[in-house]
Amino acid sequence: MRVSAIVPTLRRPHGLRHALASLRAQRHPDWEAIVVDDGDGEGIAAARDWGDPRVLAFRNPGQGQVDARNWAIEAARGEVVLWLDDDDWLEDPDHLGLVVAALAQGPALVTRGGWLVDVEDGDPAVPVERGRRPFDRPVDAATLRHDNTVLTAGLAYPKALHEALGPLDRELDGYCDWDWHLRVVGAGVPIVRLPGLGVAYRQHAGNRSRHVTADRRARFARLTGKHGLEAVLKHHAAVAAEHAAVGTAPRAIQTA
Numbered sequence: 001m002r003v004s005a006i007v008p009t010l011r012r013p014h015g016l017r018h019a020l021a022s023l024r025a026q027r028h029p030d031w032e033a034i035v036v037d038d039g040d041g042e043g044i045a046a047a048r049d050w051g052d053p054r055v056l057a058f059r060n061p062g063q064g065q066v067d068a069r070n071w072a073i074e075a076a077r078g079e080v081v082l083w084l085d086d087d088d089w090l091e092d093p094d095h096l097g098l099v100v101a102a103l104a105q106g107p108a109l110v111t112r113g114g115w116l117v118d119v120e121d122g123d124p125a126v127p128v129e130r131g132r133r134p135f136d137r138p139v140d141a142a143t144l145r146h147d148n149t150v151l152t153a154g155l156a157y158p159k160a161l162h163e164a165l166g167p168l169d170r171e172l173d174g175y176c177d178w179d180w181h182l183r184v185v186g187a188g189v190p191i192v193r194l195p196g197l198g199v200a201y202r203q204h205a206g207n208r209s210r211h212v213t214a215d216r217r218a219r220f221a222r223l224t225g226k227h228g229l230e231a232v233l234k235h236h237a238a239v240a241a242e243h244a245a246v247g248t249a250p251r252a253i254q255t256a
Contacts, residue, residue: 001100002031002079003080005023005031005033006082006083007020007085007086008068008086009037009085010037010065010086011040011042012086013046016043016047018089019085019086019087020035020055021089022090023084025093026097028094030078031078031096032056032078033047033084034056034058034072036057036068037060038060038064038067043086062170064170065173065174066168066169066172066176067170069168070168073162073167078159080100080157080159081158083153084152085152089199089200090153090198091114094198105192106190109155109181109190109191109192110192111154111155112151112154112196113135113137113196113199114199114201115200116134117202119202135151139193140185140191144178150178151201153201154199164187171219171222172223172226174216175219178223179223
């Protein structure tokens with residue numbers, strides 16, 4: 001079963017290389033990476049320099065991360081879609097194998113806990129960690145109506161779900177993932193939670209900022225209105241702080 005990693009990227013070539021290295025370190029060999037550059041082409045150059053035929057790189061034919069994701073999903077040739085942003089990575093070398101084994105049992109929204117990793121600002125070739133905390137919250141239809149407890153790097157599902165449910169909602173921008181989870185669960189698709197902490201979500205100024213723009217508030221209001229949610233605007237670090245999560249020691253892998 002082939003896994004298609006959809007990888008939107010914007011001006012983070014070193015982070016992109018690190019994400020791709022974590023794919024190459026996987027023991028399950030049947031994967032491809034669809035890299036879609038939403039910037040000036042740095043990501044395309046970084047992906048092509050990688051020299052792996054499984055890594056395909058394109059310019060975003062639209063604009064913004066949702067268009068990039070939708071285009072990558074449409075172009076994917078695998079039966080399984082896996083989300084992997086250019087600032088995240090897979091820590092468990094068996095992660096793809098566990099995803100494939102779970103989906104061999106039938107359609108599901110596969111999720112997995114991981115680590116929120118604080119790194120030095122910028123885009124170092126190898127992330128310089130300041131610290132990490134576990135993020136391993138329960139995920140079900142009830143919890144998703146209050147918080148987005150899914151790490152994008154731990155998300156996978158059959159591509160065929162898009163044929164039934166349509167593309168990601170581009171009007172929701174950064175909340176397209178939460179909307180997608182709710183749509184999938186609302187369609188009766190079960191959630192499968194993989195064991196352990198197998199992915200890493202990089203914390204940086206862009207995704208841990210407490211500053212909330214009017215545009216972000218408007219998109220959040222659109223999400224809550226669309227699904228009738230009673231939820232409060234927050235980021236993953238805030239969710240982790242509110243719900244003390246107990247994890248295991250991180251597993252180090254060689255990604256060079």
